Amino acid sequence: MTDSKVKARCNLFAVLRGIEYLVENDSECAELVKGKNLSIQFNVKNGPSGNLSFKDGKAEMKEGKHRSTILLFFTSPDHFNKMIDGTGNPIPLKGFTKIGFLTGPFMKLADKLNYYLRPEGDLLKDPEYFKMNTEMTAYAAFFALAEIGNYDRMGRMSAHHMPDGVLQVMVEDGLGVQVHVKNGTLSCTKGHHDDPRAILSFKTLDVAHRVLNGQLDTYTGLGNGEMAMRGFIPMLDNMNPLLDLVPLYLS
Amino acid sequence: MTELKETEALNSYEKSMELYKRALKVIPAGIPGHLGPVQSQFIPTSAYPLYAERAKNSYFWDLDGNKFIDYMCAYGPNVLGYNNDVVDQAAREQYDMGNCMALPGKKQVEFAELLVDTIEMADWAFFMKNGGDATGFARMIAHAATGRDMAIMVEGGYHGVAPWTQPLTHAGVTEGDVGNNLIVPWNDVAAVERLVKQYPGRIASFMATPYDHRVFTDNTLPEEGYWQKIRKICTDNGIVLIIDDVRCGFRLDLGGSAKYFGFKPDLTCYCKALANGYPISAVVGVDSLKDSAAKVFYTGSYWSSAAPMAAGVACINELKRLDGANLMMAMGKKLTEGLVKAASAVDLNLQISGIPSMFYMRLTNDNSLMMQQEFTSECARRGVFFTSHHNHFINCSLTDDDINDTVNVAADAFSIVAKNNPGKLNK
Numbered sequence: 154m155t156d157s158k159v160k161a162r163c164n165l166f167a168v169l170r171g172i173e174y175l176v177e178n179d180s181e182c183a184e185l186v187k188g189k190n191l192s193i194q195f196n197v198k199n200g201p202s203g204n205l206s207f208k209d210g211k212a213e214m215k216e217g218k219h220r221s222t223i224l225l226f227f228t229s230p231d232h233f234n235k236m237i238d239g240t241g242n243p244i245p246l247k248g249f250t251k252i253g254f255l256t257g258p259f260m261k262l263a264d265k266l267n268y269y270l271r272p273e274g275d276l277l278k279d280p281e282y283f284k285m286n287t288e289m290t291a292y293a294a295f296f297a298l299a300e301i302g303n304y305d306r307m308g309r310m311s312a313h314h315m316p317d318g319v320l321q322v323m324v325e326d327g328l329g330v331q332v333h334v335k336n337g338t339l340s341c342t343k344g345h346h347d348d349p350r351a352i353l354s355f356k357t358l359d360v361a362h363r364v365l366n367g368q369l370d371t372y373t374g375l376g377n378g379e380m381a382m383r384g385f386i387p388m389l390d391n392m393n394p395l396l397d398l399v400p401l402y403l404s
Numbered sequence: 405m406t407e408l409k410e411t412e413a414l415n416s417y418e419k420s421m422e423l424y425k426r427a428l429k430v431i432p433a434g435i436p437g438h439l440g441p442v443q444s445q446f447i448p449t450s451a452y453p454l455y456a457e458r459a460k461n462s463y464f465w466d467l468d469g470n471k472f473i474d475y476m477c478a479y480g481p482n483v484l485g486y487n488n489d490v491v492d493q494a495a496r497e498q499y500d501m502g503n504c505m506a507l508p509g510k511k512q513v514e515f516a517e518l519l520v521d522t523i524e525m526a527d528w529a530f531f532m533k534n535g536g537d538a539t540g541f542a543r544m545i546a547h548a549a550t551g552r553d554m555a556i557m558v559e560g561g562y563h564g565v566a567p568w569t570q571p572l573t574h575a576g577v578t579e580g581d582v583g584n585n586l587i588v589p590w591n592d593v594a595a596v597e598r599l600v601k602q603y604p605g606r607i608a609s610f611m612a613t614p615y616d617h618r619v620f621t622d623n624t625l626p627e628e629g630y631w632q633k634i635r636k637i638c639t640d641n642g643i644v645l646i647i648d649d650v651r652c653g654f655r656l657d658l659g660g661s662a663k664y665f666g667f668k669p670d671l672t673c674y675c676k677a678l679a680n681g682y683p684i685s686a687v688v689g690v691d692s693l694k695d696s697a698a699k700v701f702y703t704g705s706y707w708s709s710a711a712p713m714a715a716g717v718a719c720i721n722e723l724k725r726l727d728g729a730n731l732m733m734a735m736g737k738k739l740t741e742g743l744v745k746a747a748s749a750v751d752l753n754l755q756i757s758g759i760p761s762m763f764y765m766r767l768t769n770d771n772s773l774m775m776q777q778e779f780t781s782e783c784a785r786r787g788v789f790f791t792s793h794h795n796h797f798i799n800c801s802l803t804d805d806d807i808n809d810t811v812n813v814a815a816d817a818f819s820i821v822a823k824n825n826p827g828k829l830n831k
Contacts, residue, residue: 311573318772350772372433375442376424378450384772386444386793387620394573 155401159304161200161230163402164237166214167297169195171266171289172205176212178285182265183210185258191251193259194221195243200230223248223255239267287362288328292343294365294399295322295330299339301398308398313337314391318350324358334388351384353392367400414785419467420454438479445791451781459486461801464789472789473806477797480651480676483732484722485801491680494718498711509710515717519688522720524659525668526688530697532707535650536564538673538685539611541702543568545671545689546609546644549696554603556586556596556610556643560618563611563648590616590624593633600641610638611646614661615758619793620773622766623758631667638670644693650675650685655761655797658720658729677723682715723800729761732798735807736760739798742811749815750822751829764795767821769828775821782817 175182192206196218204219205212224247227233235241245252269285270293276282302312312334320332329345355361360379363369371393374380382389424441428434435441435454446452453466462485465471477483484491498511516529532538543555563569567581586607588595600607612634616624638645647669649661654677657664662672670693675685683706689697723729737760747754747767752775758764767776773793780790788810790796822829 307573372442373428376428376434376449381448383447383777384774390444397575
């Protein structure tokens with residue numbers, strides 16, 4: 154059973170955050186925001202607030218309320234979730250002169266997000282697309298995991314039992330996601346940590362892809378050597394139930 | 405310092421992996437449960453064998469022909485030595501006469517009599533198959549005897565895998581399964597007192613292991629007077645005191661771990677070392693709970709099988725003959741002292757905790773346990789079977805030569821760990 158507030162947080166801080174990656178890694182997306190200096194504030198009544206800014210050719214998602222060019226209001230977490238699903242529209246409260254950015258570049262970014270996160274046809278056969286899809290899915294999954302650990306009722310129980318430290322999730326010689334744990338609160342960052350307390354690694358990006366898409370179960374992956382874990386295992390043990398909740402929120 | 409072994413002399417596990425790949429196709433997780441390679445006891449998995457082919461005394465051999473000095477003892481059951489001749493002979497004779505029959509054999513009565521004579525607090529005994537059967541039965545007896553619905557357990561304590569023993573966040577566990585559990589920290593008498601005040605007349609039992617021997621953390625003995633205070637709280641408030649001696653049983657004191665720590669529980673659960681590997685477990689209890697135990701409907705298809713009862717009788721008698729608990733304590737002390745010295749020689753700190761016959765060890769030079777994992781895996785590659793994080797077990801067949809060989813292998817492993825982690829050595 155999912156909580157619509159937690160789903161809204163996942164959609165805002167895990168799924169929509171994917172625009173950061175898009176702007177950094179997709180030339181078309183980079184072109185869309187080139188020279189732009191503006192930000193979109195998402196305010197969800199009885200839900201999260203977040204700010205997506207575009208500056209110096211980069212995108213950045215921040216939690217909370219910040220100065221913004223465009224303010225979008227949502228009457229409920231469900232309202233926001235419907236927008237992410239493509240079945241609802243936001244209520245613009247500020248930045249009417251910048252609506253062109255919303256209906257133009259931002260919509261194209263949203264379409265690209267959908268394009269990369271929901272592969273169709275033979276797209277995955279293209280190595281570049283495969284990399285983008287897998288890395289974006291991994292970032293979305295682990296950023297969502299942090300939200301679930303902090304706000305979902307069952308998720309909080311698992312997060313509460315995670316010992317402090319940094320849990321590094323990584324593809325050997327590739328993608329890195331750090332899950333930071335402090336007093337049962339989780340936060341997520343991209344990259345590789347110098348001194349993680351525990352490590353969950355995938356041998357290749359293909360292995361990560363199969364795990365993230367339910368084609369390889371972690372028990373098999375760990376057993377046959379395609380995945381590995383080491384370090385302070387209670388961090389991983391208590392993260393596992395959170396990982397089980399991620400598909401419920403991101404489906 | 406012992407010279408490091410050549411790389412080509414290290415163990416390899418091709419046949420184990422070949423069979424494991426077959427298993428993955430037809431068995432969930434390949435090897436389910438605590439013996440599986442993904443249960444965090446085998447890190448990295450490539451350093452460990454996955455299947456055993458045969459065993460004798462303190463050793464087992466894997467499918468690839470590698471021999472190991474074994475400090476897991478099948479996670480406890482191997483208490484006399486694998487394939488102990490006396491126990492096996494007793495079991496074989498009973499098998500020849502009849503094992504799983506329409507009625508129990510007379511060994512059931514003999515075994516109960518022996519346990520009542522051996523375990524200090526026991527007035528009666530009741531048999532089943534697994535440690536989890538025993539803890540579940542003990543809890544039911546407490547509910548039946550008191551008519552109460554709640555139960556106190558110690559945080560991190562392991563009492564098997566029934567839903568009520570697991571955290572709510574584990575797969576397959578529901579709120580209804582664990583809703584009546586009250587959890588207290590180990591060694592915290594005040595926390596127990598608070599719960600007793602908070603839930604007057606509702607707490608049926610207090611269940612704990614004799615000392616805290618959870619994984620991933622140093623094992624902790626009871627503080628002075630802890631058990632005596634818990635005993636008094638339980639007595640004063642009509643709470644049944646249950647000791648889960650499944651893991652410690654017969655390795656601390658043949659008269660029971662409660663005897664070792666100087667108190668008398670109402671019920672004690674046994675399994676692992678009861679019959680040197682033959683499948684049987686037991687709950688033993690005080691006279692006042694005998695009727696309640698009789699009332700609880702509790703049985704299973706193989707629970708009365710006679711051969712494990714015969715094995716149990718032989719095992720307990722052998723343990724008595726050998727003074728097994730003290731023997732294992734002495735050997736454990738010798739081993740752990742050797743390991744600590746070998747670690748110290750290369751500026752590593754090996755922390756030993758718990759009881760020597762069932763010790764837990766951890767390199768304290770980093771808090772991620774990665775150095776500990778490196779150490780035990782290098783030992784496994786060289787034929788000494790330590791797991792990454794569980795407490796280890798001594799058995800009565802362990803020899804001084806085994807201990808010397810083990811310390812030599814450990815010295816090699818410690819050298820590798822020290823070489824790979826120069827920045828984390830003792831200052």
